[in-house]
Amino acid sequence: MSGNTIGVLFRVTTWGESHGPAVGAVIDGCPPRIELSEADIQADLDRRRPGSLASASPRREADRIEILSGIFEGKTTGTPISLILRNEDADPAAYDGLRDLFRPGHGDIAYRAKYGIRDHRGGGRASGRETAARVAGGAIARKILARAGIAVFAFTREIGGIVAASLDLEAAEASLLRCPDPEAEPRMVKKLDEVRAAGDTVGGVVGIIVRGCPAGLGEPVFGKMDADLAGALMGIGTVKGVEIGAGFAAARMSGSVCNDPITREGFRTNHAGGILAGIASGAEIVLGVACKPIPSIGRPQETVDLHGNPAVITIEGRHDVCVIPRIIPVCEAMVAIILADHLLRQKAIDK
């Protein structure tokens, strides 16, 4: 796994900065003869747009995915699938104020330390824009998973401390906040309004469920199924924690409670979250992902400039209040990519 590629057999490489000409992905290792069109991928990308449910506005150039290779007469050929998403023309001068300042909570200062140079416009490579390329790769992964009967669902488990107490996946899909608890959703909306009014942002927790994953997917020691999922999800810019099954709550359980009894019909409980010793057990895979608040807030913040001098930074423009609904398709994409890779790897050693 290099810095911009993930996967062993099903491999996704993303490229592009938020204010360069385009972002994109190369997906290698997709099996041949799978029906795939730009519309398949576009549907997932559209879920990533703010207020996407309500949106009926015509699509802009910057939102349209183009497939450049790997498809012939509507089917994958087994060769690399190259995807491109043009960026909109932006006024580079709009970012001149950020050229010499490091935004708190952003990667600016770390990129500078690593490379000694950085594209300061809109976050460059570390921008949320890059996640569009992951979602596009995930859309292809989902095609592979669908053939095997595997489905990935992500939803809002918590926003700003308000917890979804019920799990209605249909309700989540219909909800702008992807909230699976219709009672909690209005309280979440109210919370977001308050935070917005305060010029602030707020974090939350995404829940993920994988249905239909066959027992046996995974690896024994490194690159375990849970390890790969944790790495893939922690690699989303906003994520600060990942848990499987009972997760952090398991740390407070006794073994007699935490162990899932095995019955003829399957596991009686699912504290393991569908993974035992790094290998799928056949139960639902259950994940939780802690997302920090968006760091671009509407208040002045303390920072330094390139030369280390103290400065105050104010980030202009209209910003999202909470990353949760937009990050959900990205979480689904990362999980789908890992599962597709392990599915192919398992095929290689199966009878």
Added chain:
Amino acid sequence: MSGNTIGVLFRVTTWGESHGPAVGAVIDGCPPRIELSEADIQADLDRRRPGSLASASPRREADRIEILSGIFEGKTTGTPISLILRNEDADPAAYDGLRDLFRPGHGDIAYRAKYGIRDHRGGGRASGRETAARVAGGAIARKILARAGIAVFAFTREIGGIVAASLDLEAAEASLLRCPDPEAEPRMVKKLDEVRAAGDTVGGVVGIIVRGCPAGLGEPVFGKMDADLAGALMGIGTVKGVEIGAGFAAARMSGSVCNDPITREGFRTNHAGGILAGIASGAEIVLGVACKPIPSIGRPQETVDLHGNPAVITIEGRHDVCVIPRIIPVCEAMVAIILADHLLRQKAIDK
């Protein structure tokens, strides 16, 4: 990353089952001309033994590491370092009762699904015995890190719901429970006694701190520093959750609190946990690792046999009550391995 190898440049491959002839590791990519002896590695292995602080008993064959290659006249040569740890002769018949039964909370059923065959004796490849090979690899990684002034410390953050409220790393090193809070430790000991008396086990949380990590280590999109650390730690058998910096608490913070102000002297707070956009920021790296209770408990449990028939399983023998103190050197090893790999990768692109 294959199923038994981790790392891009600094690569650790482990092999071996708990009741086969031996376990071991091959460490490839270690720079040449580093002083390294079996004693260096043995010291870390000894920390992994139960009650290791008190132990003054003579070392058994099964605990002695042997270096088979890659060292010449006391220094690394740059070629692979092969390490072996012989297993003690065990009576295979002692495990006959487990041949056809799946232990709840263990990987037995998942291994069976994956491979259609498994070494049922003592957990086979999924045994804690395998982590000795990781600790040995980690000992070499620490040698590399030490040259760059990087140090990794893991300690007990919580056992059975009892939280260490202070952070005294010297106290932790002197404590059998690796507890950094001398006041909490006796309460933890009491809790463990109660759990043991009940024939049960209990989970906990490990804290990890990395000091001296230079800003810039990490990668931008996949294989980020936090992603690699999360994957490496989640790949330890007992781990159900990983968090960086404020972790799950960040999900309940507002941006104005969570963002770490940047000053001439460094970051005013460290909610980011030393990593921004996947790249080390120069602050301390702070991690938390949730460990489930050990699944081998002293009570009868509900399960099925190989043919799916209901059964009751009772696991004989003397078992640990809590994995925490023994898992701490394993956590340190995994973090050290990831950091050593990123350190070498950064050298490749530095001026």
Added chain:
Amino acid sequence: MSGNTIGVLFRVTTWGESHGPAVGAVIDGCPPRIELSEADIQADLDRRRPGSLASASPRREADRIEILSGIFEGKTTGTPISLILRNEDADPAAYDGLRDLFRPGHGDIAYRAKYGIRDHRGGGRASGRETAARVAGGAIARKILARAGIAVFAFTREIGGIVAASLDLEAAEASLLRCPDPEAEPRMVKKLDEVRAAGDTVGGVVGIIVRGCPAGLGEPVFGKMDADLAGALMGIGTVKGVEIGAGFAAARMSGSVCNDPITREGFRTNHAGGILAGIASGAEIVLGVACKPIPSIGRPQETVDLHGNPAVITIEGRHDVCVIPRIIPVCEAMVAIILADHLLRQKAIDK
């Protein structure tokens, strides 16, 4: 190394079919702060065009490289460099005759066996068009090598049995046939005219010299410098043999002749071709590459169709007579990519 990516730290992934929308490459792992423009890459691409020395015609869209990412204000940023080369609009109907027939000497039948589907238009992924993406990647590799004083030269060693007896690299660069022997060149031209008149094609041998490669680059057992070079060169569609130093002639030498005596000034001879035990010795790296004749000939050929029925195939259009001059920049690119990767890997373990 997957099927479409080469390299460990400096990684080139190519994508695209000859008659899809575009071909391109993603170059990952390029160090930051290297000056790079589209013109740098275009210069190498232009060398790949037929009759490129004489060409003064305006460049067509299909020949213009576009950089989509990884460059900021004229310098590399360390993030992936995405390159795209649009294909010209072609009339797909022109290839209808080839849809159901396998061209002898081409990959058609093997692709069909592998994937069960193939883009039959102009060779698809196996087309020489794909090598443009490699040349583009090689142009970036050469930038990295130039900083270390390493230069790669390829030239025509032999065409249609006519051997270049002298080695004048300046003459080669000025020659349309890249022939380093001004006396042999007219005979090669005459040979090519004869072959063209016969509706046939002819093979040849490319020579490669690397100057300035520091001793120490390479690896000890797998992925040796010579192994990686051989693999990279054999991976060019037309190549049927690769040799290092004395190559196949070494098989007929005695040890007392083949061994290169070592002197204070360097090696007295260079039968080793600059590589000992897989590691650069500091001498010039010398390679030879056997290229088969282009399989698209102007004569009817015996084949079968998709259903295995016998058929006669006639490939229409104007074809090249010999791949040699056009393959030379591709050979240089592959060698440069391997060397750049090993250069970065060596930096990682150097003091």
Added chain:
Amino acid sequence: MSGNTIGVLFRVTTWGESHGPAVGAVIDGCPPRIELSEADIQADLDRRRPGSLASASPRREADRIEILSGIFEGKTTGTPISLILRNEDADPAAYDGLRDLFRPGHGDIAYRAKYGIRDHRGGGRASGRETAARVAGGAIARKILARAGIAVFAFTREIGGIVAASLDLEAAEASLLRCPDPEAEPRMVKKLDEVRAAGDTVGGVVGIIVRGCPAGLGEPVFGKMDADLAGALMGIGTVKGVEIGAGFAAARMSGSVCNDPITREGFRTNHAGGILAGIASGAEIVLGVACKPIPSIGRPQETVDLHGNPAVITIEGRHDVCVIPRIIPVCEAMVAIILADHLLRQKAIDK
């Protein structure tokens, strides 16, 4: 592919120096439930011994392979197979004369440049002893190939300029020189006697044939079947050239001769050597491997010492005259390892 590991799914890592405690290999990715014993591997190792056909002497410790993991009740479990071969106790003092001198034709000077340190005893990591670990890995690969009906044969094509004119594989197997031409063999023996008497060594060419390889194995651009085979074979210490099918002779052919006509019964000729555009065509895979003469000769040679001072080196002891017969099992092993890897990779994308 790192410096000591080869393969994507079927991965062989070797370790060990000729005069360290042992050499060995870790084979990862072997499918489960394949019958495998030490005797299976030992048989291939024995073929590698000098004069192995005639040998009836009891086996020494240094020649006995031990399996340390990955096998349970006689079958592979899918986990890593660790193999070890102890080295015999050697008198390190016997090599004191080589400590400061670089042997011409050996890797000594290159290792020194790379690592700044080297194990000078008997070639260390670059010794032929390391190839025993490859042969052991190859023995397991052959088990995988056998299930798919694939067989690999290597034989002597040429020694000291004497060419085997016929191809009788049974004769080759019965011949101490692995010569498939019973008429050429006595001339080869005579040649070797002459060279030995002169205190010299001589090179040769190995031929390889793969039977039963299904069409479709391979990859389209990088890591092609021919590229991987060339890289694997060039990575054997003694190899200076690799060719596929017609090889270097193809460079002198015309297209109308070189193209293999396709018929209902298969290819009419096999100049392609069983691989088209990097993918197996279903025809026999045919390879040629040029081996240089063994560099350790019984004559004084010109060299320098560690400080660059001129010196004369004389290599004591009894040495082989020609590497060919002993290298043949190594060539077979490398080919088998590559084929096994591609076989598993193809399974992953097959229906």
